[in-house]
Amino acid sequence: MANSFNQASSMLTLPKACISCQHFTHKGIAEDKHCPFVASDAWKPKPTKTKFGSCSACKADVFITEICPSYKSEPYVHVVAVTNRPEPMQPHQPPLFV
Structure with missing residues (x-):
């Protein structure tokens, strides 16, 4: 019996x-x-916190919703285009040479 594994169906969709x-x-x-998040219920206040982490390319702390020129997608992730945030968590300069 042939393997019916479909790579596209096993991909996770996340923002770029x-x-x-x-x-x-x-x-x-x-x-x-x-x-950028909205309240889960109409009577709850708008969220004011966002997950963050560190970027090994920019050498800075970044919010998960930031976009930079050093972006490299994780394997098995289908990315969708999103609008960049007005300002980064920390000012940073992407590397000129990778």
Whole structure:
């Protein structure tokens, strides 16, 4: 019997941002004045915190919703385009040479 494994169906869909980048390592949750998330219920306040971590390419702490030129997708992740945040967690310069 032939193997019916379908790679596309086993892929995880994530935004094309730090959360799905190979350079990202999760650290925790931090206050974020540009938090993009919405409340789970209408009577709850808008969330004010976003997950963050460190970027080994930029050598800085980043929110999971940031986008940078050093982005490299994790294997088996199907990425979808998203709008970049107004400002990064920390100012950083992506490397000129990789």
